[in-house]
Amino acid sequence: MGRYIILISSVLLALTLIYSYFFLSYSDAKMLAVYALISLGRITIVFAISLVFGVCVGVLAALNKTAGRIIIPVFDILQSVPILGYFPILLVAIIAAFPGYLGRELAVWILLFTAMEWSIFFGVVGSIRAIPPSVKEAASTFNIRGYAYFKNVILPAIIPALISASTLAWNDGWTFDIAAEFVSYNGQSYAVPGIGSFIANTSLVNTNLQAAWTGLLVIGEIVVLTNQAVWHRLADRVSKHRPIFGVHIPERIVHPLRTMRMPARRIFGLKFRVEFLGLSRFRNSFSTKVVASAFILSLIGLVVASDLSELVPAFSIISQTMAQVNIVETILFTLFTLGRLFVVYIFALFVSLMAALAASRSKRFRKIFYTIYDTGRAIPYLALFPPLFATLLQVMPGELGLEVSSFFLIFMGMIWYIIYNVVTAASYLPEELKEVSELFGFRGFRRLRDIVIPSTLPAIVTGSILAWGGGWNVIIYSEYVTQGNNVYSLPGLGSLLDNAAAAGNSYLVIFYLFIMSGIVILLGRLVWRRLIERVERRGLEI
Amino acid sequence: MTVILEVQNVSKTYRNGAEVKALENVSFIVNYDEFLCIIGPSGCGKSTLLRIIAGLDRPDSGKVIFKGKEITSPTPKITMVFQSFALLPWKTALENVELPLVVNGYTKDEARERAMKYLKMVHLDGFENVYPHDLSGGMKQRVGLARALALHPEILLLDEPFSSLDELTAKDLRILLLKIWSDPTLPTNNFIMITHNVEEAVMMADRIIVMSPRPGRIVGELKVNVPRPRFEHLRDKEFFEAVDKLLEMLSISEYK
Ligand SMILES: Nc1ncnc2c1ncn2[C@@H]1O[C@H](COP(=O)(O)OP(=O)(O)OP(=O)(O)O)[C@@H](O)[C@H]1O
Ligand SMILES: [Mg+2]
Numbered sequence: 099m100g101r102y103i104i105l106i107s108s109v110l111l112a113l114t115l116i117y118s119y120f121f122l123s124y125s126d127a128k129m130l131a132v133y134a135l136i137s138l139g140r141i142t143i144v145f146a147i148s149l150v151f152g153v154c155v156g157v158l159a160a161l162n163k164t165a166g167r168i169i170i171p172v173f174d175i176l177q178s179v180p181i182l183g184y185f186p187i188l189l190v191a192i193i194a195a196f197p198g199y200l201g202r203e204l205a206v207w208i209l210l211f212t213a214m215e216w217s218i219f220f221g222v223v224g225s226i227r228a229i230p231p232s233v234k235e236a237a238s239t240f241n242i243r244g245y246a247y248f249k250n251v252i253l254p255a256i257i258p259a260l261i262s263a264s265t266l267a268w269n270d271g272w273t274f275d276i277a278a279e280f281v282s283y284n285g286q287s288y289a290v291p292g293i294g295s296f297i298a299n300t301s302l303v304n305t306n307l308q309a310a311w312t313g314l315l316v317i318g319e320i321v322v323l324t325n326q327a328v329w330h331r332l333a334d335r336v337s338k339h340r341p342i343f344g345v346h347i348p349e350r351i352v353h354p355l356r357t358m359r360m361p362a363r364r365i366f367g368l369k370f371r372v373e374f375l376g377l378s379r380f381r382n383s384f385s386t387k388v389v390a391s392a393f394i395l396s397l398i399g400l401v402v403a404s405d406l407s408e409l410v411p412a413f414s415i416i417s418q419t420m421a422q423v424n425i426v427e428t429i430l431f432t433l434f435t436l437g438r439l440f441v442v443y444i445f446a447l448f449v450s451l452m453a454a455l456a457a458s459r460s461k462r463f464r465k466i467f468y469t470i471y472d473t474g475r476a477i478p479y480l481a482l483f484p485p486l487f488a489t490l491l492q493v494m495p496g497e498l499g500l501e502v503s504s505f506f507l508i509f510m511g512m513i514w515y516i517i518y519n520v521v522t523a524a525s526y527l528p529e530e531l532k533e534v535s536e537l538f539g540f541r542g543f544r545r546l547r548d549i550v551i552p553s554t555l556p557a558i559v560t561g562s563i564l565a566w567g568g569g570w571n572v573i574i575y576s577e578y579v580t581q582g583n584n585v586y587s588l589p590g591l592g593s594l595l596d597n598a599a600a601a602g603n604s605y606l607v608i609f610y611l612f613i614m615s616g617i618v619i620l621l622g623r624l625v626w627r628r629l630i631e632r633v634e635r636r637g638l639e640i
Numbered sequence: 641m642t643v644i645l646e647v648q649n650v651s652k653t654y655r656n657g658a659e660v661k662a663l664e665n666v667s668f669i670v671n672y673d674e675f676l677c678i679i680g681p682s683g684c685g686k687s688t689l690l691r692i693i694a695g696l697d698r699p700d701s702g703k704v705i706f707k708g709k710e711i712t713s714p715t716p717k718i719t720m721v722f723q724s725f726a727l728l729p730w731k732t733a734l735e736n737v738e739l740p741l742v743v744n745g746y747t748k749d750e751a752r753e754r755a756m757k758y759l760k761m762v763h764l765d766g767f768e769n770v771y772p773h774d775l776s777g778g779m780k781q782r783v784g785l786a787r788a789l790a791l792h793p794e795i796l797l798l799d800e801p802f803s804s805l806d807e808l809t810a811k812d813l814r815i816l817l818l819k820i821w822s823d824p825t826l827p828t829n830n831f832i833m834i835t836h837n838v839e840e841a842v843m844m845a846d847r848i849i850v851m852s853p854r855p856g857r858i859v860g861e862l863k864v865n866v867p868r869p870r871f872e873h874l875r876d877k878e879f880f881e882a883v884d885k886l887l888e889m890l891s892i893s894e895y896k
Contacts, residue, residue, distance in 0.1 A: 528724070528726070530722050530724050530725075530726035531726055531728070533691070533696050533720075533722075533726065534722070534726045534728070536696055536714055537694060537696060537714045537719065537720055538714075538716075538719075538739070538740035538743055538744070538787075538791075539714065539716070539740070539743050539744060540739075540743055544743055548728070548731075548739060549728070552728070552729075552730035553730070555730075
């Protein structure tokens with residue numbers, strides 16, 4: 099099976115490249131293969147850096163208590179900031195420090211690094227923490243320490259998680275590639291050569307839809323090919339080994355911090371899930387994290403934006419910035435964005451619950467689900483946005499086209515987190531509970547309400563928090579777009595932020611990022627926290 | 641008609657990865673009002689057999705006839721008590737008993753009344769609003785019992801119901817179970833219980849079916865003639881004879 103996929107995707111890739119070389123009527127099309135190679139190289143190098151960094155720092159953070167106490171919260175903050183929001187500011191700062199091509203390339207690397215690093219780091223930390231105490235005790239009884247301990251206990255424990263995390267990171271790298279390679283800020287667009295900027299150029303600057311879709315096709319084929327040839331292969335090889343500690347190997351990992359729960363869930367079953375969700379307490383509650391992230395962000399922003407030389411008193415900056423803000427508009431647009439996210443979220447949740455319902459009854463569905471998930475999760479949806487929008491523009495008015503593309507993009511940014519968590523939880527429902535619901539005739543809505551939703555509630559909460567995080571990132575990318583000489587924007591917080599960025603107004607960008615963080619805090623306090631507490635209070639012990 | 645349930649030539653092989661032959665040509669009957677025990681070594685297919693009787697699984701060949709009709713899917717006439725209790729952790733004791741009743745068409749009030757009655761019968765009055773999390777193992781199994789009985793099934797299936805409990809709790813529950821079985825006012829009079837505890841089987845059953853190691857086949861049958869109530873006859877010669885006979889059948893089946 100895997101071999102066929104590799105064969106077919108390589109043939110398709112070759113055909114697409116040949117087609118682009120000989121038949122595309124676009125001046126730059128002959129360079130497509132080169133661009134693809136450049137992006138591939140870029141992502142590979144940054145990935146390698148993330149991997150090495152993630153393993154070293156992750157092992158340190160997991161084994162050394164003091165280091166862990168500092169590193170984990172800091173990384174936790176960093177990973178919760180919507181990267182696309184602060185990227186333009188970061189880009190300008192870096193270009194100021196390293197003018198020319200070097201600066202641009204460096205900024206791209208940093209964005210890609212932030213897109214890839216967290217899954218790897220938290221995958222490593224999570225899998226080391228999941229080593230059962232009995233194994234550690236056994237190791238010390240038999241005097242296994244130092245390098246032998248690393249080689250025989252730590253390494254086998256992190257490798258499966260590392261493979262899943264790497265798969266995620268690799269796919270995230272491709273997803274964010276386009277946003278990194280092509281950025282508009284202060285009326286200027288910054289691009290580095292690569293397939294992402296090729297797609298952005300052909301969709302938004304010199305409109306050539308055929309070339310844009312061809313570029314997207316090439317990205318898709320590369321992703322499928324590399325996933326199949328590298329990651330799935332490695333994952334297969336690992337799971338052919340005897341399971342470690344008699345544990346099923348987690349082929350997939352949810353996302354950063356929550357990875358910690360994955361192996362545990364598989365080791366002990368449902369029982370341990372909630373206890374591990376209790377880790378959310380250790381990670382100093384959702385809201386403090388966001389407050390801190392907003393604070394750090396504003397610091398970075400203030401330093402960067404004040405040009406370092408003329409450190410304007412903070413107060414006057416704030417009052418100047420506030421003077422430019424239309425409060426009513428901000429509130430209204432915030433509500434629009436919230437509504438947009440909410441509608442898509444409900445839709446994604448509905449789809450996920452239906453899938454969970456199916457997974458709770460049918461083994462066959464569970465089998466095909468992970469194939470669908472793997473494929474869907476690998477779609478670099480940000481790259482899909484420019485060609486999709488440019489194409490819709492041909493058949494409908496710009497704002498409507500943007501709204502439709504936004505919907506689709508948010509959906510792609512949200513669905514995989516929720517559906518993966520919820521379906522996995524539903525599949526790991528204890529066999530007896532499935533039997534009970536069959537025996538006593540729980541069907542349809544009843545089964546959904548009384549069995550599936552309560553049993554997957556922790557997964558629903560986790561998936562939802564992650565999905566909203568993904569949603570905020572997408573909003574920044576999808577509410578505002580420049581196509582040719584026209585600017586299209588949707589009423590919303592994302593477009594306010596992008597407008598400020600387009601005008602080169604860093605303070606305003608930071609202000610809107612503040613608002614976003616504030617909303618995230620509120621949502622965390624009012625919704626997610628309460629849900630988590632409710633789940634924890636109940637306890638899920640069978 | 642004295643036969644309520646008939647298992648005819650049931651075979652079952654699991655095919656996911658390695659082939660596991662769980663049951664081979666299993667046939668037996670269950671008479672009205674009988675307490676039947678099934679005993680056999682671990683992994684011989686006892687649970688598989690019970691799940692097939694409950695309609696949770698289909699045999700590869702053969703069939704199960706309940707009152708003249710073949711069983712193909714779960715029915716409220718046959719319910720089950722699980723070794724691991726299998727309560728819904730997000731529902732209280734009362735809700736756990738109530739829910740199957742509501743699902744099967746009883747009104748809210750009827751369901752509540754019936755659930756209260758059965759919780760009382762298993763001596764859990766006062767614990768209606770407690771979540772499974774806060775109940776002891778024995779209490780959880782009492783809820784499981786109440787849940788299964790409240791639907792007024794004609795056959796109650798029990799899959800090693802006491803093997804995850806400590807011996808004292810198990811003893812209490814055995815006595816309770818026998819009381820329920822012999823209570824003429826209750827509509828459930830047929831019990832099929834799986835166990836791998838020889839004394840337990842002799843203490844409870846009218847008749848014991850002995851299974852061989854995998855693939856599970858029936859290798860013997862024993863009618864228990866110890867007079868009831870059995871816990872007054874635990875020191876009788878007949879009791880020990882029955883235990884010895886059973887042990888012998890089990891050890892022969894080991895070497896077949
Ligand atoms: N869903 C399944 N898929 C594959 N094999 C199974 C499945 N269920 C049971 N088996 C296998 O079938 C055999 C019989 O299983 P079963 O659970 O019926 O045995 P049992 O007699 O109840 O054992 P125990 O005393 O341990 O409860 C076992 O070898 C088991 O591994
Ligand atoms: Mg069993």
